[in-house]
Amino acid sequence: MIIIGEKLNGSIPAVAQAIADKDAEFIKARAKAQADAGATFIDVCASVEENVEVETMKWMIDLVQEVCDTPICVDSPSARNCVAALPFCKKPGLLNSVSLEGDKIDVVFPVVANTDWQIVALLCDDKGIPKTVERRMEVFHGIMAKAKEFGIDPSRLHIDPLVETRSTEPEAFLTFAACARQIKAEYPAIHVTSGLSNISFSLPVRKLVNQSFMFLSILAGMDSAIVDPTNKGMTAVIKAAEELKAGYKDGDDQVALVAKGCEMAGISERDALGMKYAAEMLLDPEEDEFCLEYIGIYREGLIGPVKQ
Amino acid sequence: MTKIEEVAQAVQNGKAKIVGGIVQEALDAGCDATEILNDGMIAAMAVVGEKFKNGEIFVPEMLVAARAMKKGVEVLKPHLASGAAGANGKLILGTVAGDLHDIGKNLVGMMIESAGFEVIDLGVDVPIEKFIECYKENPDTKIVALSALLTTTMPSLRDTVKALNESDFRDKIKIMVGGAPITQEFADEIGADGYSPDAASAAELAKKLAGC
Structure with missing residues (x-):
């Protein structure tokens, strides 16, 4: 599993504060903790106004490289700023991200074509996030045509099929998983990734939903994720899912596998119950469009922090 | 009961x-x-x-x-x-040009509608002219509500508010803004009439701005 450490992102209030205060020690400590925990890449996202973004990214990247050798994941919504930040990195890492939106791909692909840089590509275009699996796969094929044109090997691409919020998009997981399966079937060497925490937005005990999403997505072929490598529960779930994936075939009872995975990962009974409900919520939106069963067991006090 | x-x-x-x-x-x-x-x-x-x-x-x-x-x-x-059912008045809603995010904007629309407004939702990636056109078609509009979710689309929000501020109907409408990177400070700086941090506060703000 490729772990892209997510903890140096300016959209996290503590990181935004550290950037504003020029708190170098804070940035370095977060970088080191993620490197020590086994991150494959360390994501660096400044999330500041565009005109000061490149200089902020340089400051952050320099600090990360002072304390570890882990490759950088250069992260900006501006493709031009991503490209501008590449020379700050001592070795090739990951560029996050392109999509079929605007001229992003034309800005990035020529620059990275003959390098070892890897690239995250999101399955969206100028019309936003496509609602159906078919439309997302059309975007995927558009990206692959461009990759071929520039001679970028599929193994250098991390495709993010995009994770919507379960509480407002009931089919969020199913759409993601269907894309992941098709992408992996077409290009076995390609990576499928996601910044998955969006799935649990505005649901109680988000970590349980995130962990179930991670587990089920690994079964669907995801092999890269933007996640907190220092989160022991999550990394244990990842390990269990990877082991169970080996014997998994389509049609197997995925909820039962989540339960088995929880046991292997040493997840508490209380959290395992929550992950089971979360898995059902992700896999069967028709049964519970508005997540009310999952919220219900939280309200009954069966999952989540134990109230004193 | x-x-x-x-x-x-x-x-x-x-x-x-x-x-x-x-x-x-x-x-x-x-x-x-x-x-x-x-x-x-x-x-x-x-x-x-x-x-x-x-x-x-x-x-x-x-x-x-x-x-x-x-x-x-x-x-x-x-x-x-x-x-x-829309007795509190008309409100034009949209995510600004260059920004494709709609979840927060949709929640805001839903809560404002539930607060008794008639919401005209122009969707995402809405060019400035479209907001202006929509007002001209609905001159009884009381509020224009704008959303931006990215630091990179904050300038687009600024431009949209600027265009509305320079329009000849500025004194007829109130402008409210919101979205993850937006703050009260930024709203004041770009000349909006109000800012709200979430969908529920947006409904309250709309009522306040419309004088309900």
């Missing part, structure tokens, strides 16, 4: 299947349709919004409450004076 309180409770609890029946019972018992709307449903959604703001309930629970209200309004509509 009065019939109107029963309507309020059904909306708050998101009971879409039974709310229509209770509204009918309230009408049969002689309750005034506007009162059922205002004191039953809109008041209930205000409570739901408050609970959401305080972190007591989650987005799906807000969604089921709004869905229940919609069901209730369907039954109520033939009994309401035309326009009563």
Whole structure:
């Protein structure tokens, strides 16, 4: 599993504060903790106004490289700023991200074509996030045509099929998983990734939903994720899912596998119950469009922090 | 419990299947349709919004409450004076040019509609001209509400507010803004009339700006 450490992102209030205060020690400590925990890449996202973004990214990247050798994941919504930040990195890492939106791909692909840089590509275009699996796969094929044109090997691409919020998009997981399966079937060497925490937005005990999403997505072929490598529960779930994936075939009872995975990962009974409900919520939106069963067991006090 | 309180409770609890029946019972018992709307449903959604703001309930629970209200309004509509359901006035809503995010904007639209406004949702990636055109087609609009979710689209929000500020109908409308990277400070700087951090506060702000 490729772990892209997510903890140096300016959209996290503590990181935004550290950037504003020029708190170098804070940035370095977060970088080191993620490197020590086994991150494959360390994501660096400044999330500041565009005109000061490149200089902020340089400051952050320099600090990360002072304390570890882990490759950088250069992260900006501006493709031009991503490209501008590449020379700050001592070795090739990951560029996050392109999509079929605007001229992003034309800005990035020529620059990275003959390098070892890897690239995250999101399955969206100028019309936003496509609602159906078919439309997302059309975007995927558009990206692959461009990759071929520039001679970028599929193994250098991390495709993010995009994770919507379960509480407002009931089919969020199913759409993601269907894309992941098709992408992996077409290009076995390609990576499928996601910044998955969006799935649990505005649901109680988000970590349980995130962990179930991670587990089920690994079964669907995801092999890269933007996640907190220092989160022991999550990394244990990842390990269990990877082991169970080996014997998994389509049609197997995925909820039962989540339960088995929880046991292997040493997840508490209380959290395992929550992950089971979360898995059902992700896999069967028709049964519970508005997540009310999952919220219900939280309200009954069966999952989540134990109230004193 | 009065019939109107029963309507309020059904909306708050998101009971879409039974709310229509209770509204009918309230009408049969002689309750005034506007009162059922205002004191039953809109008041209930205000409570739901408050609970959401305080972190007591989650987005799906807000969604089921709004869905229940919609069901209730369907039954109520033939009994309401035309326009009563959007009696607080028209509001134009959209995510600014270059920004494709819609979840937050949709929640805002839903809560503002539930607060008694007629919401004209222009969608995402809305060019400045479209907001202006829409106002010209709906000159009784009271508020224009703009969303931006990325630091990279904050300049687009700034440009949109600037264009509205320079329009000849500026004194007829109020402008409210929101979205993850937006702050009160930024809203003041670009010349908006108001900022709200979440969907429930947006509904309250809209009422305040419209003088309701």
